Amino acid sequence: MQIELRILRFDPERDRKPHEESYQVEAGPMDRVLDLLHKVKYEQDGTLTFRRSCAHGVCGSDAMLINGRNRLACKIRVDQLKGRRITVAPLPGLPVMKDLVVDMESFFAKFRSVQPYLQADDPDPERERRQSAEDREVFDDTTKCILCAACTTSCPSFWAQPSYVGPAAIVNAHRFIFDSRDDHAADRLDVLADGDGVWRCRTIFNCTDACPRGIHITQAILEVSSKIVEHHA
Amino acid sequence: MIREHDAIVVGAGGAGLWAALELAKAGVDSAVLTKLYPTRSHTGAAQGGVCAALGNQEEDHWEWHMFDTIKGGDYLVDQDAAEVLAREAIETVIELEHMGLPFNRTPEGKIDQRRFGGHTRNYGEGPVMRACFAADRTGHMILQTLYQQCIKHGVKFYDEYHVVDLISEGGDLGAGGRASGVVAYRIADGELAVIRAKAVMLATGGFGRMFRVTSNAWSLTGDGAALAYRHGLPLEDMEFYQFHPTGIVGLGILLSEAARGEGAYLLNKDGQRFMERYAPKLMELAPRDMVSRAIYQEIRAGRGIDGKDYVYLDVRHLGRKKIDEKLPDITDFVRVYQGIEPYTDPIPIQPTAHYAMGGIPTNLNSQVTRDAANTVVPGLYAAGEAACVSVHGANRLGTNSLVDLLVFGRRAGRQMVLDVKGADMPAVTEAAAEPVRAELEAFRARPKGERKEAIRTELADVMMDDVGVYRTGEALERARAKVDELRDRYTRVSVDDKGTTFNTDLLEAREVGYLLDTAQTMVAACINRKESRGAHSREDFPERDDVNFLSHSLATKGADGAVALDYKPVTITKFQPKPRVY
Numbered sequence: 163m164q165i166e167l168r169i170l171r172f173d174p175e176r177d178r179k180p181h182e183e184s185y186q187v188e189a190g191p192m193d194r195v196l197d198l199l200h201k202v203k204y205e206q207d208g209t210l211t212f213r214r215s216c217a218h219g220v221c222g223s224d225a226m227l228i229n230g231r232n233r234l235a236c237k238i239r240v241d242q243l244k245g246r247r248i249t250v251a252p253l254p255g256l257p258v259m260k261d262l263v264v265d266m267e268s269f270f271a272k273f274r275s276v277q278p279y280l281q282a283d284d285p286d287p288e289r290e291r292r293q294s295a296e297d298r299e300v301f302d303d304t305t306k307c308i309l310c311a312a313c314t315t316s317c318p319s320f321w322a323q324p325s326y327v328g329p330a331a332i333v334n335a336h337r338f339i340f341d342s343r344d345d346h347a348a349d350r351l352d353v354l355a356d357g358d359g360v361w362r363c364r365t366i367f368n369c370t371d372a373c374p375r376g377i378h379i380t381q382a383i384l385e386v387s388s389k390i391v392e393h394h395a
Numbered sequence: 396m397i398r399e400h401d402a403i404v405v406g407a408g409g410a411g412l413w414a415a416l417e418l419a420k421a422g423v424d425s426a427v428l429t430k431l432y433p434t435r436s437h438t439g440a441a442q443g444g445v446c447a448a449l450g451n452q453e454e455d456h457w458e459w460h461m462f463d464t465i466k467g468g469d470y471l472v473d474q475d476a477a478e479v480l481a482r483e484a485i486e487t488v489i490e491l492e493h494m495g496l497p498f499n500r501t502p503e504g505k506i507d508q509r510r511f512g513g514h515t516r517n518y519g520e521g522p523v524m525r526a527c528f529a530a531d532r533t534g535h536m537i538l539q540t541l542y543q544q545c546i547k548h549g550v551k552f553y554d555e556y557h558v559v560d561l562i563s564e565g566g567d568l569g570a571g572g573r574a575s576g577v578v579a580y581r582i583a584d585g586e587l588a589v590i591r592a593k594a595v596m597l598a599t600g601g602f603g604r605m606f607r608v609t610s611n612a613w614s615l616t617g618d619g620a621a622l623a624y625r626h627g628l629p630l631e632d633m634e635f636y637q638f639h640p641t642g643i644v645g646l647g648i649l650l651s652e653a654a655r656g657e658g659a660y661l662l663n664k665d666g667q668r669f670m671e672r673y674a675p676k677l678m679e680l681a682p683r684d685m686v687s688r689a690i691y692q693e694i695r696a697g698r699g700i701d702g703k704d705y706v707y708l709d710v711r712h713l714g715r716k717k718i719d720e721k722l723p724d725i726t727d728f729v730r731v732y733q734g735i736e737p738y739t740d741p742i743p744i745q746p747t748a749h750y751a752m753g754g755i756p757t758n759l760n761s762q763v764t765r766d767a768a769n770t771v772v773p774g775l776y777a778a779g780e781a782a783c784v785s786v787h788g789a790n791r792l793g794t795n796s797l798v799d800l801l802v803f804g805r806r807a808g809r810q811m812v813l814d815v816k817g818a819d820m821p822a823v824t825e826a827a828a829e830p831v832r833a834e835l836e837a838f839r840a841r842p843k844g845e846r847k848e849a850i851r852t853e854l855a856d857v858m859m860d861d862v863g864v865y866r867t868g869e870a871l872e873r874a875r876a877k878v879d880e881l882r883d884r885y886t887r888v889s890v891d892d893k894g895t896t897f898n899t900d901l902l903e904a905r906e907v908g909y910l911l912d913t914a915q916t917m918v919a920a921c922i923n924r925k926e927s928r929g930a931h932s933r934e935d936f937p938e939r940d941d942v943n944f945l946s947h948s949l950a951t952k953g954a955d956g957a958v959a960l961d962y963k964p965v966t967i968t969k970f971q972p973k974p975r976v977y
Contacts, residue, residue, distance in 0.1 A: 173894065173896065174896055175894045175895070175896055176894075192732075192733075192734065203900075204846075204848040207891060208890055208891030208892055208900040209891050209892040209894070209900060211892075211897050211898075211899055211900075212899075214613055215431055215435050215437070215612040215613055215614045216435070216437065216439070216440050216612040216613075217612065217613060217648075218440075218646075218648045218728060218732065219728075219731070220439055220440050220532075220535060220724070221431075221434075221435040221436075221437075221439055221440070221612065222434065222435060223431065223432075223435050237731055239731070259583065259896065259897050260896050260897040261897075263897050266432065270432070274546050277547075278543050278546065279494075279495065279543035279544055279546055279547040280494060280495025280543070281547075282493075282495075286493040288489075289489060289505075290489055290492040290493075290498075290505060290506050291492060291493065292503070292504035292505065293500055293504050294500065294504050295499070295500045295501075295502065295504075298497060298498075298499070298500050301497070302497070302530075305497050305529070305532075305536060305539070306532070306535075308434065308439075308535070309432075309434050338495075341495070341497070343495065344495075376727075
């Protein structure tokens, strides 16, 4: 079938502001939006610019705004979008470098700010640290994050206050705060208790809806919030 | 502007990150350069597990792992390297756990382990539980954990810098020169950055994108291997390329061997577990080359599903609990990309181009070597899929790619720490960027010419059809002619995007050139190896020939642009070559 792909384009070397361009592409129901973008780039206009790598939803390169929702272009099919017209735009709330490519630096800086690495105070044992399957399960969900930024850039609180650390950073803090092997949960809770931390979450659930990995993000944020209350009580 | 570091690591997958970690921990001024963001690297797509003879579930020994690796590689493995791999697998996996990797756990709280293809107890008696895993996203967790540690230790990253050339002093790299840096294209604005360094490591991964059906990311275009080749270095064992048996039909997306490790069946159109006719002892857990050939045989005999070119992977009998706990990601892929529910329906699969056993030749300390005498290239290192040490020989066992990048990535880092001490900083000027600047400008300057995607597509077709699971002299000659034609057309490629901002059109054109170089060496090495061994299966030479071909190929760029082939002996220590039966 013929699909009309409407893409928000912007080339800083040519354009003063973003503008929409329309492309007709032939597509099957099982094609992904990434396939359609490739068709445009390879058959119609090589200047169309977007990031992509693994093309099956595990590397996190190709998050973008598709029909008004943040998706991975490689993980959303034409038949799931229902309709002959698909709109594509860059992730909201981050500076656009060109077409569908946004500047991710501030996003990664926030990720780094929550100390996203294991900090265990006792010396490493000779073999593995023991951890029960139950303790491992507590943070299983938040280990799935691929840092695609779909969650953070779907969050109205982030749009309103760009200094908000955002859901992705909280998810990655959660992954260590609830790891029984880690001894520095308190440090991360302090980071997240400040004005740009978890309290900016208004439980709107956009992040959870946007996550291509199905992480229960809002729940993770609430678990961190509860832990902060507990920690400061 | 010239940048300077004692050591520069090209590529931010598992091998590059671990090397960077060693450098940072030792206080060496170093940096990692990647054309993606580090967490986008393809190590993150690895699924099923990483083998180490921990013995957490049942008796196991590193010697058994070493033997399995050698037999799995059809005796083309360098046995001293396999010994290092199997021994250090244990300590690197433990170290990963200490770094925080969330492995699945046994009831006692130890790292959980499961079965994987070709990994056996007591030198081939039957499957053994050796693969340590985190659900079916083990590679994701390795990549995340190593990146987390890099943040902790303050590793410097050049994100979205694409390597476009290697620099040497005292002659080219293949002619006795010393590696002295790299030229990288800053994707954001097109600046050509010259980075000089005392040590340069290539950890750029494989080149699966030369095939039509592949599990590989778009980024896997053989950048490091091709640049090494262009600078006179040999590529080793390029004829050995792995086709993973279970890719999603058409798309090639990987469905982990962990499915079969957990008990999944392979079925033909008659519902028969056909592996009983090919590997009665290990069945579905035979090594990948054998399973891929078995699938092709079934299809050729008309026993593909509906007579077509695929068979079924069946997980239904595992039950929902096990599927959800142990195989959540791959069953999600099946739902998203095939629209099939694996709880209730069998999954159509076919072999998919997956992994290069060959690559840039290295010694046990991940130093690049340049000839059959294993002469070290000063200042140059490689590890992971980009390298060939050789632990995989003619066919890699499942999980050993991760073991390889952990063990030899770590060794590369440690060797660089030693080597940069006392070494002087090479004299490199900005002029080093000029040759590649001219090559890149040529793409922009041609008003109209060949389209790179046509060349890439035609290359992928011929490599898939003529240089795939089964090969013949006739098909390989056809492939050679086609690759030559494409190389000629490539000299006339032009790009649409003439700008400097995030010009992926330009960089993809560059990548197609890397693919053409690696494909050219692969075809030449295939033509010359007139035997069948591991993943290299010649229908016109169906037997393994240890008299003439128990040796590694070395493909070097000849003066006329053709590939020159040389051979070097296989290192054999403990296990004499035997017929390979499972």
